[in-house]
Amino acid sequence: MLDKIGIAKRISQELSDGWYVNLGIGIPTLVANYVPEGMTVEFQSENGILGMGPFPYEGEEDADYINAGKQTVTINPGGSIFDSATSFAMIRGKHIQMTVLGAMEVAENGDIANWKIPGKMVKGMGGAMDLVASSDNIIVAMMHTNKRGQSKLLKRCSLPLTGVSCVKKIVTNLAVLEIGEKGFVLKERAPGVSVEDIQAATEGKLIIEGDIPEMKID
Amino acid sequence: MNKIVANAEAAIQGIQDDMTIMLGGFGLCGIPENCINALVAAGVKNLTCISNNAGVDDFGLGLLLQKKQIRKMISSYVGENDEFERQMLSGELEVDLIPQGSLASRCQAGGAGVPAFYTPAGYGTEVAHGKEVRYFDGKPHILESALTADFAIVKGWKGDRYGNIIYKGTARNFNPVMAMAGKITIAEVEEIVEPGELDPNFVHTPGIFVQRIFQGAAFEKRIEQRTVTPKS
Numbered sequence: 001m002l003d004k005i006g007i008a009k010r011i012s013q014e015l016s017d018g019w020y021v022n023l024g025i026g027i028p029t030l031v032a033n034y035v036p037e038g039m040t041v042e043f044q045s046e047n048g049i050l051g052m053g054p055f056p057y058e059g060e061e062d063a064d065y066i067n068a069g070k071q072t073v074t075i076n077p078g079g080s081i082f083d084s085a086t087s088f089a090m091i092r093g094k095h096i097q098m099t100v101l102g103a104m105e106v107a108e109n110g111d112i113a114n115w116k117i118p119g120k121m122v123k124g125m126g127g128a129m130d131l132v133a134s135s136d137n138i139i140v141a142m143m144h145t146n147k148r149g150q151s152k153l154l155k156r157c158s159l160p161l162t163g164v165s166c167v168k169k170i171v172t173n174l175a176v177l178e179i180g181e182k183g184f185v186l187k188e189r190a191p192g193v194s195v196e197d198i199q200a201a202t203e204g205k206l207i208i209e210g211d212i213p214e215m216k217i218d
Numbered sequence: 219m220n221k222i223v224a225n226a227e228a229a230i231q232g233i234q235d236d237m238t239i240m241l242g243g244f245g246l247c248g249i250p251e252n253c254i255n256a257l258v259a260a261g262v263k264n265l266t267c268i269s270n271n272a273g274v275d276d277f278g279l280g281l282l283l284q285k286k287q288i289r290k291m292i293s294s295y296v297g298e299n300d301e302f303e304r305q306m307l308s309g310e311l312e313v314d315l316i317p318q319g320s321l322a323s324r325c326q327a328g329g330a331g332v333p334a335f336y337t338p339a340g341y342g343t344e345v346a347h348g349k350e351v352r353y354f355d356g357k358p359h360i361l362e363s364a365l366t367a368d369f370a371i372v373k374g375w376k377g378d379r380y381g382n383i384i385y386k387g388t389a390r391n392f393n394p395v396m397a398m399a400g401k402i403t404i405a406e407v408e409e410i411v412e413p414g415e416l417d418p419n420f421v422h423t424p425g426i427f428v429q430r431i432f433q434g435a436a437f438e439k440r441i442e443q444r445t446v447t448p449k450s
Contacts (some may be wrong), residue, residue, distance in 0.1 A: 046318065047244040048388045055445040063247060063439035064375075064387035070245040070298075070442040081387060083324045083394040084244070084270070085421075088319030092337065112340075122306060122315070123297035129345060130319030133338035164342035 002173045002190045002217070007141050011100055011171050014139060018127055022091065022131060024101030027141040033062040042079075043177045044096055046087050046127040047117050051079025055096050060201060068127065091127065092134040099135040102127060103142050103167075105157040108183040108204035110167040112140065113159035125162060133162030144172035144201045151203035153177070153184055174198050176215065183207050188215045220408060221425070222377045223432045226256035229404045234371050235262055240325065240370040240396040241269040241279065243296075245442050248389030249278045252406045252434035258285055262276075268320060268365055270392050274304045274400040277440050286310070287318075290366070292317035293371040317345060320362050322395055328364035329398025329427070337362055370400025374423070377407035378414075381428030382421045391420060397427045405431045408425070 002010065008030035015021065015031075017039045025031050032052075037039050041045060041054040047068040053074035061072040075081070090096055105113040112132055115125040132138055145151055153170065170175030170177045176188035187200060189212050190202045199206055223229045229255055243249030253423050254273075257265075258281050259408050272291055273280035282288050283301050288310040293361045296302050305311035316324075317339040327335055336359035340346050350361040358394065372393040374383035383405055385393055405423070 034351045047247070047391050055447045057449050058446040061441065061444055061446055062387065063441045064389040066388050068244075068249045068440070070247070071441065071445040072441055073445070073447060075387075077334075081390060083390050084322035085316070085395045088322050089279060092319055092339065119307070120302065122313075124293060124295035124315045124318055126295040126343075127318040128315035130337075133341060161343045174229040 005030060006011055006190070007171050007173060008216055010176065011139055011141055012036065014098065014169070015039060016097070017041070017104065018095040019093060020044055020050065020090070021098045021100070022096050024030055024128070028102060028104045029069065029099035036185050044087070044090060045073070047090065048082050048087050049073070049075060049079060049086060051076040051080070086129070087128050091130050094134060094136065096135060098137045098139065099131045100139045100141055101131065103140045103152065104146075104153055105152050105159055106140055106167050106170055106178070107154050107157045110165040110179040111157050112162050112167050113157040114162050116160045132166040138167050140167050140170045142170070142172055144174040144198075151201055153202045153204050155204045174201055180207055185209070186212050187215055190215055191217070221429060221431050222379045223430045224250040224254050225432055225435060226406065227259070229253060229432050230256050230408065231432050232402065233257065233260070233262055236264045236347045237262070237267040237368040238268065240365070240367040240400060242391065242396045243268060243278070244270055244388065244391035245396050246274065246278050248373050248385065249269045249273070249395055250371040250404070250406045251438060252436070253279065253371045253404060254278060254281060257287065258282060261285070261287070263287050264289040266292065268292040268325070268367060270294050270318060272296045272299050274442065279439070283311070290314065292316065292321070294321050302341070313438040322392060324362055324365040325392065325395040325399045328366040329341060329395065330354030332364060334361050334363045336360065361436050365400065366399050368397045368401055370403040371396045372403065372405050374405050374407040376411050376416060377379050377405055377431050378416055378425070379431070380413055381388050381405065381425030382416050383407060383423040383428065384416055384420060385422050394423050397423045397437050402429045403427055404429070406434045407431060408437060409433060
């Protein structure tokens with residue numbers, strides 16, 4: 001089974017040299033720490049940064065330089081800053097090659113829900129609806145089950161949707177899955193996890209074709 | 219031409235109960251904190267506020283929420299504010315949550331004379347309720363309308379008496395598009411400079427969009443999430 005860092009490491013294998021990538025809050029943010037050696041990837045933060053760098057050294061933090069998670073950050077050489085309309089022109093205009101975000105639920109048809117629990121938690125969608133409606137390469141990073149042990153990979157989302165039929169790939173603590181014509185196509189197992197374990201934790205239709213390899217993670 | 223006013227109190231003259239105001243900023247970064255404090259002191263009520271976020275409990279728009287001066291919020295993300303969540307769930311506060319890119323584009327459209335536009339964001343979600351759907355290149359889009367405001371309030375780094383503004387870092391965010399969309403736009407800046415000091419090549423908001431400008435008395439510039447790399 002993977003921990004959050006393991007999930008981030010596995011997603012980092014999806015990166016390609018020269019790509020612009022938007023990372024959501026939580027596990028997705030960790031992906032930036034595992035860019036493969038020799039590869040250049042520019043991270044976009046939708047509040048207005050391309051070329052987001054690491055957190056500043058202690059004492060050098062600046063309230064005017066934050067990421068979309070409101071954390072103090074730096075900007076790498078070659079980076080740029082822009083307003084919110086320009087930022088979402090990059091996103092909706094498909095100039096971003098990969099989007100990684102978290103989810104509360106994903107359905108077997110690629111629907112995603114991650115912004116609202118009616119009557120309980122209403123934080124808002126932020127940029128998530130623009131991101132999922134526009135990107136051709138959406139990867140969800142999340143735990144396979146919620147805190148009560150219930151599957152987050154469902155036949156149909158029960159929570160208000162963020163986007164419809166948009167998720168392409170899901171990396172969880174148990175597996176790598178792709179959205180296929182008929183459901184969740186199991187591609188890889190996390191180390192030490194069996195196909196039966198994954199089946200038991202997946203409420204939606206799980207498609208298992210041939211031998212499912214174990215993930216390779218450094 | 220001289221758009222400089224004395225202070226925040228003078229800048230907000232004319233903002234009355236029931237008006238719609240836009241406020242720049244992302245989280246607590248680039249918010250017009252001097253004008254927000256002046257609005258709290260002035261006690262105007264029943265405001266509709268268009269702002270990406272709603273501040274935190276004791277800073278930014280959270281201060282107006284504490285005094286129940288806001289009737290309706292139009293935002294994309296409102297976490298990190300317990301009083302906001304309480305007022306929303308109890309029904310005291312009307313809230314319109316909209317996708318962040320749609321918010322930016324709706325302000326920009328309002329300032330640019332574009333009454334509406336189609337976007338893929340929100341199709342198939344509750345954001346699309348009651349909105350026209352149209353297909354372009356086989357893909358569904360929803361019709362979003364422009365936003366304008368009686369007053370837009372933005373925060374800049376440096377500005378001049380012509381109303382030209384430059385922003386610093388990610389404090390730019392929503393400020394340029396909101397500056398365009400106010401019937402009257404107020405800019406509070408950290409420093410007023412002489413005309414000519416701002417290189418015209420690097421002006422972010424041209425002065426035409428700004429009606430009032432002043433140097434803020436103080437900027438707390440609070441950091442919401444202080445994250446650092448240890449020196450080792």
